[in-house]
Amino acid sequence: MKYIDEFRNKNQILNLADLIRKSVTRNYAFMEVCGGHTAAIHRFGIPFLLPDNVRLISGPGCPVCVTGTDFLDKAIAYSKMKKIIICTFGDLLRVPGAVSSLEKEKAAGADIRIVLSGLDALEIARMNPENKIIFLGIGFETTAPGTAATILQAEKENSENFFLLSAHKVMPPAMEAIIKDGVSIDGFICPGHVATITGSSIFDFIPESFNLGCVVAGFEPTDLLQSILMLIRQVNQNDPKVEIQYNRAVTLKGNSIAQKLMSEVFEPCDATWRGFGIIPFSGLMLRKNFERFDIEKEVPMRINLQEDNELCICGKILRGLKTPGDCPLFADICFPENPLGACMVSVEGACNTWYRYKLIK
Numbered sequence: 474m475k476y477i478d479e480f481r482n483k484n485q486i487l488n489l490a491d492l493i494r495k496s497v498t499r500n501y502a503f504m505e506v507c508g509g510h511t512a513a514i515h516r517f518g519i520p521f522l523l524p525d526n527v528r529l530i531s532g533p534g535c536p537v538c539v540t541g542t543d544f545l546d547k548a549i550a551y552s553k554m555k556k557i558i559i560c561t562f563g564d565l566l567r568v569p570g571a572v573s574s575l576e577k578e579k580a581a582g583a584d585i586r587i588v589l590s591g592l593d594a595l596e597i598a599r600m601n602p603e604n605k606i607i608f609l610g611i612g613f614e615t616t617a618p619g620t621a622a623t624i625l626q627a628e629k630e631n632s633e634n635f636f637l638l639s640a641h642k643v644m645p646p647a648m649e650a651i652i653k654d655g656v657s658i659d660g661f662i663c664p665g666h667v668a669t670i671t672g673s674s675i676f677d678f679i680p681e682s683f684n685l686g687c688v689v690a691g692f693e694p695t696d697l698l699q700s701i702l703m704l705i706r707q708v709n710q711n712d713p714k715v716e717i718q719y720n721r722a723v724t725l726k727g728n729s730i731a732q733k734l735m736s737e738v739f740e741p742c743d744a745t746w747r748g749f750g751i752i753p754f755s756g757l758m759l760r761k762n763f764e765r766f767d768i769e770k771e772v773p774m775r776i777n778l779q780e781d782n783e784l785c786i787c788g789k790i791l792r793g794l795k796t797p798g799d800c801p802l803f804a805d806i807c808f809p810e811n812p813l814g815a816c817m818v819s820v821e822g823a824c825n826t827w828y829r830y831k832l833i834k
């Protein structure tokens with residue numbers, strides 16, 4: 474409760490909202506990159522505390538949302554093979570692939586299990602030595618160290634039936650792609666969990682090369698309002714830089730142990746992001762030393778690339794070009810119980826968040 478009192482204190486929230494109102498001198502648009510921030514912003518009603526000339530735009534930080542249809546189609550194809558068990562985080566289950574979903578395949582009899590970590594999947598591998606276990610590795614710098622630790626453990630145990638299908642990604646190349654896309658923003662509310670691992674310095678290129686401000690933010694209402702105020706002050710003073718608001722978790726250099734795990738196991742590769750296509754060096758693939766755990770090396774898989782549902786504008790939402798309210802299917806045909814696109818599935822997805830909190834601003 475003390476934690477909640479400290480960061481959800483009504484007087485502090487109203488004071489910060491008042492300071493923001495007194496600080497605005499123009500229109501401002503800031504992108505919250507992280508899906509956790511999108512969810513927190515709308516859960517706490519932050520847009521309703523802001524003046525009309527401060528706009529928040531959702532970005533590409535929901536790991537389930539940016540995972541491409543090609544990855545899902547591959548996972549679905551593997552799930553149809555004999556003696557394969559797919560282990561996945563729960564959210565991925567309901568994301569539509571080109572013609573099916575993991576949820577539909579599970580209902581049709583495929584052995585697909587929900588896990589909370591790679592280590593859970595490794596345990597399933599120990600218990601089922603006659604099967605190949607495929608862990609679907611998704612997420613950014615936040616989840617990649619856990620997958621790396623799992624691979625190292627699998628190697629230590631000399632596991633012969635644990636494999637990874639990796640869609641792990643890193644955030645800075647996507648932020649650069651957004652800027653180069655020409656989205657009109659004045660700065661980024663930078664992802665707090667990613668920065669806990671990487672340190673805030675990974676965002677230095679943004680003010681240095683693109684003259685845009687960055688504030689690494691926490692996830693409580695006072696965190697978010699304070700971060701917005703810090704960004705407004707950067708804009709007003711024409712002084713873009715990287716600042717850490719979430720200083721109870723984030724440092725300049727981050728978590729060196731987690732970084733070491735990641736760099737020992739993974740190397741950068743090009744990766745497909747929903748809505749963006751291929752972004753160079755934005756993915757993580759297993760290094761040569763560990764490629765025996767790569768399911769695509771063990772059982773090569775070819776799929777026919779298919780176009781995403783052309784009515785779904787998830788891709789444009791993830792690039793900050795549209796909002797869920799721009800989608801004609803939103804809340805009419807597409808809703809959390811019947812998601813037509815990835816952004817309606819995850820609780821961090823922009824469409825799901827808008828639906829749950831009935832966002833009208």
Ligand code: SF4
Nearest residue numbers: 785786800807814824
């Ligand atoms: S409301 Fe549904 S169909 Fe529309 S963009 Fe969002 S997920 Fe896609």
